[in-house]
Amino acid sequence: MDNDRIENNPSYKKFKKDLEGAEAIHNLAKFLSFFGLKNKELNEAFSTLPGMKKQLELLSKSPDKFNDHYAQRGWIAHESMNSDLMLTSIELADKGLIDVAEQELINYYSSDKIQWLIHQLKGVEAFSNRYNFFLLAYEDTLAERYHAVVPVLLMMIDGAVNDIDKGKGFFADKTNLTAWDSIAAHSSGLTALKEVFSDGRHKTTKEEITLPYRHGILHGRDLGYANKTVTAKCWAALFAIKDWAYAVKQGKKIPPLPEPELSFTESLSQLKNSLTDYAESKKRNDLVGKKVEAWKARQLNVGSDILEKGLSTDYKDFTPEQEAIRFAEYWTKGNFGAISKQVHQFSKTPVNEKIEAGKTRKIFEGKKLLDYKIVKVVDCSPAITEVTLATTIEHDNKQHNKEITLRFIYDGPKGEILIFGDTGGQWRFIENFFHQIQYIY
Template identity: 45%
Template sequence: MPPDNIKIIDNPSYKKLLEIFSGMKSFSQIVSFLELIGIKNASLSEAFSNLPEVQEQLKILYIPDKFNGYFSQVGWVAYESLNVDLMQKAIELADQSKFEEAENLLTDYYNEQTLQWLLITMLGVKEFRNREKLAKLAKEDYLAERYYACVPILLMLIDGLVNDIEQTGFFAEGTDLTAWDSIAAHSSGLQELSKLFRVNRKKTSTEKITIPYRNGILHGRDLGYANKIVAAKCWAALFAIKDWAIAISKGNKNPPIEQKQSIIEIFQDFLDMQNLKRSINDWKSRELTVGIDVPSTGCPDDYEKYIPERTFAEFMLYWVNSNYGKMATLITDYLDIPINKKAGQVRQEFGHIKPIDFLLISINDTAPATTTIIATLKYIEKDEEKTCEINADLIYMDEAHKATLRGEPNGMWSIHQRSFNPIIYSNPV
């Protein structure tokens, strides 16, 4: 665990960026001086021309510490996936002593689109996958303002997820929620949040609370917990735990052996991450009319490349032809399974149903990496022709099988098998 006086800005990756920028800035001054005395090099001048922009970008490195300084004691902490512009706006409001406005801003961030996107990214944590169904139910309750229902579920998800990874729960004293070179898992982050959420609540109260005290809520003492701000803080904690879990999975419990990167590579990684976050914030869904903008049915070649509808058509074609190996390459649940086991498992799940045709009803881009397709499926099961409606969830994934922004290079669309569970488990053989 890092010492309490170590800040997020002291994280090795942040520190290295600042040190390298300082060196580049000094070198750029030398280049400028050489240009003044007539010694010019076009390549060097071009390389350092964007330093003012980079310097502006680097200011965001100081935001997590400022954010935690203001908000960690009221139930919010910075984490890798949290919108940087949102944190900055909250800090600006706090600077003006407008703490209620700042908390309202943070609470409103957890809307349908944000939850849809961040829940998809949580599939990158294997310990979460068995909990996805409960998380989706909590989302439905949250969006319907049934906070009395979603808060206890979220507290259970938070505790169980950490328990599966760390063998002690999120609310247990002594659980280590830190990791090397992490924002969420910094000692000022989740570790502080755990202390706050597990405060012992000994008296029954009907007063509204704004912090999700686990003890008071689940033991029936804090009866005024059912409100949006408590629920939003639970969501924020869950998504921060996702970033902690990813850091742990990368071996960040202890400092790794340092891998050398060039100055350009380090800056490019940093800028790429900021550009990706901005692209996610600027993303807008397509407005599509089935039968006009896209064919209502057809073979894969009838659809444009790199769009989810084409992947859905490919999947249906493979299913019609009983090509279970190819089907497996398009199903999220089978991407991490050894190749020799994929086809057999898909055959076992899907083989008793023979699709005939499909008809698209609607296409809804629900998040930067997800699209839901509603379609009518005509199929044969045990020599009987049937028709049903399916909701197919498609996810855009990178080469590591993690959700990423649609259109990013080397990505692919895949289908969530649970989209088909109602029919493939209707009468299994």
């Protein structure tokens, strides 16, 4: 693995091999068509081959290119990284504008755009145990309290890796941060990043640093650590480690047994199905694209366009404002299981509904919702809307007036993202406001 490239990961190699096989079969099919042997469905499926080849070329080579440019600067490619951000960073670096690109990375990983990545941390126990610290670090990041963010993230990274790797932290020499068929956990990824972050720091300096040197920061030697750049790199490293943790959770520390060789007929059938699926997926994406182009944000006045307060049945079906009122109704009734089902799950891993309901109960129990009303609705994108509720909450015989903003994402029945106006979906909120409820005193 040490001398390998990410583009040679098994998943990429298999896809490449399948495409090469498909091309060979396509050539055979074209040859046979001269003799009157034609298959319209198969030819339509084969028509997607050039697009698939181009997409594979882009996807498979991008992580290596990104790491080549940025690993020594403290950034690595990882599975949950925004692909547009990665591609833009590579393009700018290729044009000699790597400093401009790095500023884009810094801005991204120190903004509210990382909110959904933070939510994904709940999918691994080692991170969910520390989730409150991540929420506090996120608040401190947006408030530019970088002196508080960096030490917390470095400590939580070390502790979480300790839990996952059974007693060896992220910065320990013997910690194995590789995994089979992974981007973040490739030897050019986290292993290289650890070496950069573990640089020895042997004297006290006030000079501003641009890398999160663990030893210098946590031992009080690098006094110039409290800046946006170091903070962003800590967050990016955390999300890459999360992707490694998912790979470990899926049993990828040990490569699987080789798959059995398929017969020619089986290969043809598998390729045909794959190509047909790709063609259907492209049609769906094109349809969604047209809907996105036609979408316009609603300009809603609360009190005239929509009710400030009412029963959820008074609101239009399949709207985020209806779901916001449902949330308030569930809270009023103490139905914490129903609230937990309203939470958007970024991970596709099935959740334990009883455990999630218990977590929600722990946060909301003892906080009685006395009153609520909608004060603002903002359509942020075709699938995302923010609904702000003004609430009155009673806790320990004291009343607290709080505004809570629920950021909704429109989910389809199979977990796909729907567009506003589609029916049959479920508006689910990101529970980034739960800590505001939990820490009411």
